[in-house]
Amino acid sequence: MKHQLTRIEIVMADVKEKIATVVYMPGTRLPSVRAAANSYGFSPSTVVEAYERLQTEGTIYSRPGAGFYVAETTAPLSLTESGHNLDRAIDPLWVSRQSLEPSDNVLKPGCGWLPPDWLFEEGMRRGLRHAARGDATVISEYATPLGLPALRQLLTRRMAGLGIDAQPSQVMLIESGTQAIDLILRFLLTAGDTVVVDDPCYFNFRALLRAHRVKVIGVPYTPSGPDIETFAKILEEHKPRLYITNAAIHNPTGATLSHATAYQILQLAQASGLYIIEDDIFADFEVKPAPRLAALDGLSRVFYIGSFSKTLSASLRCGYIAAPNEWVESLLDLKIATGFGGGQLAAAVVLSALTDSGYRKHMSMMHTRLASARSQTLPRLEKLGIVPWLLPQAGMFLWCRLPDNNSATELANRCLSQGVVLAPGNAFSQSKNAENFMRFNVAQATDSRIFKVLAQALV
């Protein structure tokens, strides 16, 4: 069941958040009890109790007569939002952890990937057999710093098909899409920087940014992209360093960026020196191509990301970055320092699968299968009063509004106890204004038990 934050816990969480994002540095004096009470609008005794609990935890310490100070960090990094004894369901890591846990008999309409039998298993098996009898270097040696040249060439041709003009020398292979984003974050950000995300956005962007100890600001997402007026205001007021977003099919909404919004994002970014990460891991699900920021921008301030976890295999780790030319060398240094040489084997198997004669047919079958799963899931949800925010053109997600008075967090907790893992809205929402929303994966929602459990759990 959901745990409501008490006022004391709100103050504690706020202080911890400010320490995590280095608004408060070690040694910083905290606001006086009276000043804090005024600014929170709580009573002084609430603040006193919160400060005392923080002191007991070792987060802050007091100097008699001089107030409270932020302790030198002694506890290792924790990514949970408000301490371990609170509800993790509003935590951006909750959905990942639940989805990844071993799970006989658990249904996972909340997870972010396709069932294994939807993926290109035959192509992967052929790719593995091909590698098993192939070149000894590919089996045994580190890759060159950028990674397997033949795959990088193929990727530039695929990007060219989306209007993105990248040279193979700008493309580097990374173990996964998430690691690719992480590498760029490490490269661009220092603790205390500000980053803009879509609200809602892929929950792991939020977890990842937390690991970088940066301030995160959400921009409301509309059916054609981020709300441009708010985006402009955020850039002006907060001078963020980076905006991170999905290309093609937005996670969780399934929306698609319009040409006009793409153009305006880039104009604003250029004027304010903003960098952009465009995460295109759903590219191959697209039916009608949407504009890519990386194409308009010519890879000047956009870092473009892709991977194959959603189409080929999540078990074989291979992602890539197409980076602005001027940053390639420094990014490579960082790649080597933090991961040493990459391997060649995963890249070689991916190359085999992408060039396999069956790949195109497989993807076209997947599109049909997704469309069919979508049209079967929609009426089942609507019967329960669960209504999609928009009808996506492609992809696996439906971002849905729950019937009034239903808390997505509470619903997710109730369904979890019945063996159904859901993806509650606030895991995706920086402003926590999606408590009435839920993301469904239509490919993981074919089992009728899901809807029985939902029907019982809804209020």
Added chain:
Amino acid sequence: MKHQLTRIEIVMADVKEKIATVVYMPGTRLPSVRAAANSYGFSPSTVVEAYERLQTEGTIYSRPGAGFYVAETTAPLSLTESGHNLDRAIDPLWVSRQSLEPSDNVLKPGCGWLPPDWLFEEGMRRGLRHAARGDATVISEYATPLGLPALRQLLTRRMAGLGIDAQPSQVMLIESGTQAIDLILRFLLTAGDTVVVDDPCYFNFRALLRAHRVKVIGVPYTPSGPDIETFAKILEEHKPRLYITNAAIHNPTGATLSHATAYQILQLAQASGLYIIEDDIFADFEVKPAPRLAALDGLSRVFYIGSFSKTLSASLRCGYIAAPNEWVESLLDLKIATGFGGGQLAAAVVLSALTDSGYRKHMSMMHTRLASARSQTLPRLEKLGIVPWLLPQAGMFLWCRLPDNNSATELANRCLSQGVVLAPGNAFSQSKNAENFMRFNVAQATDSRIFKVLAQALV
């Protein structure tokens, strides 16, 4: 040819180092020209020139009449030591980059791994074929958060053989040994923390720590481990958070930790709250088992690391961490946030290879081959006046003193132009006192051309 740092460059490099390790924060006022001149022992005009160049670069700015201040960071993270126009050969990334670059006809006695035909190629091919016809889940799905259970169980049995008592629930799989270390650093450190490394140590520890913006202090390494008196002094004076070292066979020296030193390290660590990363990637090269810190400590403050890049394949990325119980959950959160689910395929192939009936025979052959390469390389080096610091019991490295008046950096640059990649001492040395040393990999030093090039390049 080697570029000697001028006094101006020394001042510039020092200021940048202090910014990188957040001794100077953005907005910090730099010491006055007069104060700086005094503390460096240089003339005021040298400091003025250095400050002006730093200002031109945008690293610092001046307020008329008020001095110089550290600029807000605007340039992305750079791991090179002293700006791009200086000599990279003293840089911890130089050896990695040179070793990993594509290289027809280049000889690499400086690189840190075995030639591909020394690795367990046949076992890897069998493992790949096995995976190709195996379970669809292993081919297609994310692993569970900790990673493939069967491999984690095997790893605990292998650790038990070294006296390390780990439960499978404490062992997590990571894409590589380097990424395993990186994950722990992210978990334990914040910018400005202090970390102790061996001097000399594996150069990539230095590059990796640079990416974490921490202060690094070297402790002189002796033939039986770190110099304990200095180690104790460092702990007292600098209160470091972490010590990172190799187990079994020290890189670059080939030395082995003694039981007495291991015991003293742990006692000092416990008394001062120091954490330890013990990197055991050379475990399988060992002939006579050395003590493991993780065994003595019972995985209470030691994080134990391993991988298979040096014995099975560098192309298939798979490493692991055995972590103190209390940190497993938080480390897993961080693993998922920064890399999402791991894969299963690499782990499954590693498991096949390690349980392959040919593995033991392969490793025993590799030991013989290394011993033979060592005994062939030694006289060839000694003929050139290049003398090992000690005679290692095992492994691939010889840490050697060059004949007097030879700079390892200059020698490495001269040999590089002749197609021979070396590993100059100062890449491994935090204090830069190894300019007269060179690391040789005996398995990569079988070609007689190497010694001809060396003979010509020595002064």
